[in-house]
Amino acid sequence: MRFNPLSHERSTFDRIVPPTGFTANLTVLTAAAMAFLAVFALALSLASGRLADRWSDALARSATIRISAPPEQIEAQLRAVLDALATTPGIERYRPLDDAEMRKLLDPWFGPDLPVEALPLPKLIEITETAQGIDAEGLRLRLAAEAPGAVLDDHTRWRRPLVAAAGKLRLLGWLSLVLIGGAMAGLITLAAQAALAANGQVIRTLRLVGAKDGFIAGAFVRRFTQRGFAGAALGTLLGMGAVALLPSADQAGGFLTGLGFAGAGWLWPLALPPLAAVVAFVATRAAALRMLRGIR
Amino acid sequence: MIELQDVAVGYGGSELLAEMSLKLVPGSFHFLTGPSGAGKTTFLKLCYAELLPSAGFLGLYGQDARTMSRDDIAQIRQRIGVVHQDCQFLDHLSVAENVALPLTVAGRPIDAQALTELLAWVGLKAQMDALPAQLSGGERQRAALARAVIMSPEVILADEPTGNLDWEMSLRLLSLLVQLNKMGKTVLIATHDLNLIRQTKAQVSARVLRIANRRLQLAGADL
Numbered sequence: 001m002r003f004n005p006l007s008h009e010r011s012t013f014d015r016i017v018p019p020t021g022f023t024a025n026l027t028v029l030t031a032a033a034m035a036f037l038a039v040f041a042l043a044l045s046l047a048s049g050r051l052a053d054r055w056s057d058a059l060a061r062s063a064t065i066r067i068s069a070p071p072e073q074i075e076a077q078l079r080a081v082l083d084a085l086a087t088t089p090g091i092e093r094y095r096p097l098d099d100a101e102m103r104k105l106l107d108p109w110f111g112p113d114l115p116v117e118a119l120p121l122p123k124l125i126e127i128t129e130t131a132q133g134i135d136a137e138g139l140r141l142r143l144a145a146e147a148p149g150a151v152l153d154d155h156t157r158w159r160r161p162l163v164a165a166a167g168k169l170r171l172l173g174w175l176s177l178v179l180i181g182g183a184m185a186g187l188i189t190l191a192a193q194a195a196l197a198a199n200g201q202v203i204r205t206l207r208l209v210g211a212k213d214g215f216i217a218g219a220f221v222r223r224f225t226q227r228g229f230a231g232a233a234l235g236t237l238l239g240m241g242a243v244a245l246l247p248s249a250d251q252a253g254g255f256l257t258g259l260g261f262a263g264a265g266w267l268w269p270l271a272l273p274p275l276a277a278v279v280a281f282v283a284t285r286a287a288a289l290r291m292l293r294g295i296r
Numbered sequence: 297m298i299e300l301q302d303v304a305v306g307y308g309g310s311e312l313l314a315e316m317s318l319k320l321v322p323g324s325f326h327f328l329t330g331p332s333g334a335g336k337t338t339f340l341k342l343c344y345a346e347l348l349p350s351a352g353f354l355g356l357y358g359q360d361a362r363t364m365s366r367d368d369i370a371q372i373r374q375r376i377g378v379v380h381q382d383c384q385f386l387d388h389l390s391v392a393e394n395v396a397l398p399l400t401v402a403g404r405p406i407d408a409q410a411l412t413e414l415l416a417w418v419g420l421k422a423q424m425d426a427l428p429a430q431l432s433g434g435e436r437q438r439a440a441l442a443r444a445v446i447m448s449p450e451v452i453l454a455d456e457p458t459g460n461l462d463w464e465m466s467l468r469l470l471s472l473l474v475q476l477n478k479m480g481k482t483v484l485i486a487t488h489d490l491n492l493i494r495q496t497k498a499q500v501s502a503r504v505l506r507i508a509n510r511r512l513q514l515a516g517a518d519l
Contacts, residue, residue, distance in 0.1 A: 012400045018388040203383045208346070209443065210374035212367045281327035295347050296369070 009148025031231025039239025052166030069149030228280025377444030
């Protein structure tokens with residue numbers, strides 16, 4: 001092969017850092033593993049966020065009143081409750097559930113042939129609150145006085161901890177992403193430092209023939225940035241594939257089965273390879289410039 | 297271009313060189329001699345700012361070396377060709393790529409014909425695609441010389457360039473340095489080989505300096 005000046009400058013710059021299998025593999029594998037984990041952390045964050053939003057939206061403005069009373073009193077207490085609701089501020093609308101709706105609610109437990117009319121079932125009233133909401137304690141006191149068999153369930157008792165848990169899960173997901181990014185930066189810095197130390201003679205020679213720090217750092221940064229990007233792209237693709245293979249929420253309907261991306265959410269993981277490249281760029285440049293300060 | 301005024305170099309509390317004064321005049325030819333360990337390499341390192349003086353003034357192309365930034369020093373090194381005793385090649389690059397390395401790091405275009413002519417001048421045209429490890433000692437020194445001159449520097453510093461060469465190869469390398477001096481380049485060669493100095497003085501007007509007792513002095517009449 002003869003020397004070709006046309007391809008020399010670019011190719012020599014690319015090859016100034018000699019290929020080192022260990023650090024190259026370490027960087028690619030680290031970036032791939034971290035990106036794979038980051039995809040799951042991202043999926044967890046987004047799924048938790050969706051869940052928290054769904055629970056909040058679905059339950060935030062709804063409440064139920066259950067009337068359990070002897071059959072001869074139930075109609076009277078129902079009227080008393082409806083009268084009370086008509087004058088309670090913060091209620092957008094309310095309506096008692098009819099027999100068909102009661103049957104639908106009980107279907108999963110007793111089957112479709114349940115004779116609802118023949119059973120002493122409590123009456124249920126569904127309430128939709130206004131944006132301001134109701135004074136739940138005030139309404140409870142009033143119901144206790146006017147319809148002793150009526151119990152207000154504003155869902156708060158079990159809704160709040162669930163929404164809080166989903167919110168914390170989302171926070172943990174983002175925290176995991178930050179930790180994964182930090183760990184990747186640390187490992188790439190170690191790999192870069194190993195490569196810089198192994199190439200001390202190359203760096204000294206480049207300085208002696210007049211290379212500026214930016215040129216020398218650039219040769220290492222370019223290589224590690226490429227490796228970081230390539231590894232992260234591989235890990236991201238594998239992670240996205242694994243998430244895509246998880247059972248869908250529609251099939252089973254639970255939280256774990258909803259762990260994944262929805263719609264435009266699939267674009268989020270695509271930001272990981274460029275982010276990994278930025279992390280590799282910053283980590284390698286800092287390591288290279290730090291080492292160069294010790295060489296005149 | 298390179299000027300030292302009462303320069304001292306210290307390391308770890310002890311003084312390696314003291315009261316060094318020298319002004320390299322353009323087109324001059326200097327030998328620097330002295331016993332092993334006298335400080336010849338240290339002196340050359342001062343001349344391309346790999347070391348900075350602990351006292352005195354070191355001027356490189358009119359600038360005080362101690363106030364120059366790292367990038368300024370890199371820029372100055374592009375104007376000073378250095379032939380190291382151990383050559384210092386990038387072993388994974390070809391001879392041609394190593395010789396052209398100063399152009400690459402300076403971002404200058406490479407003229408393939410000029411590069412080939414340079415390699416032919418040092419007798420390495422046939423080895424241009426070889427790796428440095430495939431060269432003999434003399435070939436490595438000539439490749440190092442080609443790398444030192446490819447940027448057309450005004451000054452060429454050589455640290456024991458013939459240290460590992462036989463007599464015939466030493467003379468061949470030295471004749472290349474004499475040719476460069478006759479082209480107007482300033483040459484400073486550190487060597488402990490007095491025979492080589494005598495042989496060269498027959499071809500070129502050279503000033504011989506000696507480092508003795510940590511100080512720089514003119515060599516005796518025998519040289």
